[in-house]
Amino acid sequence: MLKSHETIAKLCRPIYCINDIMLNKACRLLDIQKPANMKLYETVGQFDIDPGVIDRSAGRYSYDSFVDAVRLNIQGKVDAVATLPINKQSWSKAGIEYVGHTQVLREKFGDNSIMMMGCVDMFVALYTDHIPIKDVPKSIKKDLIKNFLCQLSQKVDGKYDSIAVLGLNPHSGDGGAIGSEDIVISHAIEETNRQLGREVFAGPVVPDVAFIYHSRQNYKLFVAMYHDQGLAPLKALCFDEVINISLGDKISRASVGHGTAYDIAYKNSDRLSNTSYINSIKYLVDS
Amino acid sequence: MLKSHETIAKLCRPIYCINDIMLNKACRLLDIQKPANMKLYETVGQFDIDPGVIDRSAGRYSYDSFVDAVRLNIQGKVDAVATLPINKQSWSKAGIEYVGHTQVLREKFGDNSIMMMGCVDMFVALYTDHIPIKDVPKSIKKDLIKNFLCQLSQKVDGKYDSIAVLGLNPHSGDGGAIGSEDIVISHAIEETNRQLGREVFAGPVVPDVAFIYHSRQNYKLFVAMYHDQGLAPLKALCFDEVINISLGDKISRASVGHGTAYDIAYKNSDRLSNTSYINSIKYLVDS
Numbered sequence: 335m336l337k338s339h340e341t342i343a344k345l346c347r348p349i350y351c352i353n354d355i356m357l358n359k360a361c362r363l364l365d366i367q368k369p370a371n372m373k374l375y376e377t378v379g380q381f382d383i384d385p386g387v388i389d390r391s392a393g394r395y396s397y398d399s400f401v402d403a404v405r406l407n408i409q410g411k412v413d414a415v416a417t418l419p420i421n422k423q424s425w426s427k428a429g430i431e432y433v434g435h436t437q438v439l440r441e442k443f444g445d446n447s448i449m450m451m452g453c454v455d456m457f458v459a460l461y462t463d464h465i466p467i468k469d470v471p472k473s474i475k476k477d478l479i480k481n482f483l484c485q486l487s488q489k490v491d492g493k494y495d496s497i498a499v500l501g502l503n504p505h506s507g508d509g510g511a512i513g514s515e516d517i518v519i520s521h522a523i524e525e526t527n528r529q530l531g532r533e534v535f536a537g538p539v540v541p542d543v544a545f546i547y548h549s550r551q552n553y554k555l556f557v558a559m560y561h562d563q564g565l566a567p568l569k570a571l572c573f574d575e576v577i578n579i580s581l582g583d584k585i586s587r588a589s590v591g592h593g594t595a596y597d598i599a600y601k602n603s604d605r606l607s608n609t610s611y612i613n614s615i616k617y618l619v620d621s
Numbered sequence: 622m623l624k625s626h627e628t629i630a631k632l633c634r635p636i637y638c639i640n641d642i643m644l645n646k647a648c649r650l651l652d653i654q655k656p657a658n659m660k661l662y663e664t665v666g667q668f669d670i671d672p673g674v675i676d677r678s679a680g681r682y683s684y685d686s687f688v689d690a691v692r693l694n695i696q697g698k699v700d701a702v703a704t705l706p707i708n709k710q711s712w713s714k715a716g717i718e719y720v721g722h723t724q725v726l727r728e729k730f731g732d733n734s735i736m737m738m739g740c741v742d743m744f745v746a747l748y749t750d751h752i753p754i755k756d757v758p759k760s761i762k763k764d765l766i767k768n769f770l771c772q773l774s775q776k777v778d779g780k781y782d783s784i785a786v787l788g789l790n791p792h793s794g795d796g797g798a799i800g801s802e803d804i805v806i807s808h809a810i811e812e813t814n815r816q817l818g819r820e821v822f823a824g825p826v827v828p829d830v831a832f833i834y835h836s837r838q839n840y841k842l843f844v845a846m847y848h849d850q851g852l853a854p855l856k857a858l859c860f861d862e863v864i865n866i867s868l869g870d871k872i873s874r875a876s877v878g879h880g881t882a883y884d885i886a887y888k889n890s891d892r893l894s895n896t897s898y899i900n901s902i903k904y905l906v907d908s
Binding site: 422423426433463464465466467468470471502503504505507508509511512513515541542543544545546547548560561562563565566567569570571573574605 | 709710713720750751752753754755757758789790791792794795796798799800802828829830831832833834835847848849850852853854856857858860861892
């Protein structure tokens with residue numbers, strides 16, 4: 335954030351939800367000159383920064399900073415929210431029960447958001463996200479999928495000619511030979527297209543070939559039935575560039591696609607990349 | 622096969638399990654001069670080639686050809702078997718109940734083979750393969766995983782310093798917050814390493830970041846808990862080059878990584894690529 339301020343300030347007028355005391359602590363620890371002209375919304379609180387250590391005070395502060403930013407967005411004081419990664423275990427230590435930003439938006443702020451990750455070339459929307467694999471097949475219900483696809487189509491209205499919907503099982507079930515869920519997905523796709531009056535959704539696309547080069551020429555948006563089905567190929571292809579988007583009704587939010595990377599936190603490592611951070615801001619500016 | 626004979630013949634002494642009648646039919650249909658000096662093992666049977674159409678006679682012939690090749694390998698008349706793709710529905714129409722080559726090797730020939738796919742840069746071994754997603758979590762049992770990992774370690778003995786074992790759930794379960802199976806995998810890995818007397822296996826590696834560039838620098842062999850977890854990222858990265866290997870006890874077999882591609886069958890399409898075919902032969906020659 336500190337190293338990217340100059341670039342960001344050329345794209346938009348950023349307000350940072352952090353107080354001056356914490357900002358100074360971070361600059362000292364990183365041995366960086368505090369950038370001039372950083373406009374702050376001073377989130378209350380402070381703690382000693384212990385790089386790479388899971389800590390309840392850090393968890394609490396990152397949560398409070400996020401909540402402040404969302405409130406500014408709801409109040410119309412900012413156009414969008416960009417978030418940096420949070421540590422789920424730090425949140426948990428601070429007594430915050432949400433598993434991530436998207437869940438806070440859904441449950442605390444009642445914003446009906448779809449989690450989507452991607453880069454310039456391709457995006458993946460998740461039908462289910464942070465649930466165990468054993469619960470995924472139980473979530474494959476025709477009406478739930480139709481509902482999800484209709485919402486998605488509304489939220490990305492007109493941006494995509496054709497959206498690929500992945501199957502659930504190997505080879506999309508090989509015509510019912512490997513599980514029956516893909517038949518349900520197929521009916522959900524047909525009925526959604528009929529309801530929308532055009533062939534917006536295609537599939538069920540066979541999961542293990544959905545992301546090969548030839549398929550990525552045809553589709554730029556993919557619906558994955560579960561977390562790793564979409565995110566593993568996406569991150570294999572373009573990890574450094576990936577951003578995370580909450581497609582909401584009230585709140586416009588994008589985030590870096592990576593985690594806290596505690597192994598290189600505050601170490602000025604060679605592996606540091608701000609590409610995803612800059613991409614997330616660019617996405618919000620363009621939206 | 623016809624277009625690659627000259628290249629293949631420089632790598633090994635191929636024997637083709639097809640009879641001269643069928644070979645001539647294919648050459649005529651493709652308008653290709655039959656290569657000189659193709660040594661044949663004349664698999665019995667013939668049928669009219671109807672390109673891109675699922676057909677029981679074609680299914681039967683492709684099965685018989687495969688069985689002939691395996692028998693030649695078991696009898697020591699050839700060192701290895703290379704296979705081209707088969708169509709599962711054609712097999713099914715011909716009354717052949719196996720879902721693929723690997724299952725024939727396991728069930729008909731009693732060869733205890735592990736399915737592995739990959740290219741020069743990376744390989745993925747599948748702990749489960751052609752089963753529905755809903756059955757995958759039930760297959761996560763400590764002793765079964767230990768058994769699989771010990772077998773794999775034997776079969777690739779010494780070729781890899783460290784082998785990555787993927788978790789099952791998003792974020793490998795986030796310490797038990799998203800499903801409990803990853804804890805079972807973790808124990809299986811620990812106990813296998815203890816039994817082998819060295820740290821052969823690492824993990825559970827978080828599935829959605831297992832195949833990012835940085836991780837692929839550390840690992841060249843990955844164990845996926847299920848089909849698409851490993852094959853979707855692999856094929857996204859290097860589809861054209863991917864080969865399929867059956868790591869067996871009695872039979873040495875490699876195959877192209879792609880399917881029958883009926884949409885471009887016998888069309889001399891631009892999308893035709895023999896890279897995977899050549900790679901599979903190279904793999905066998907080097908093994």
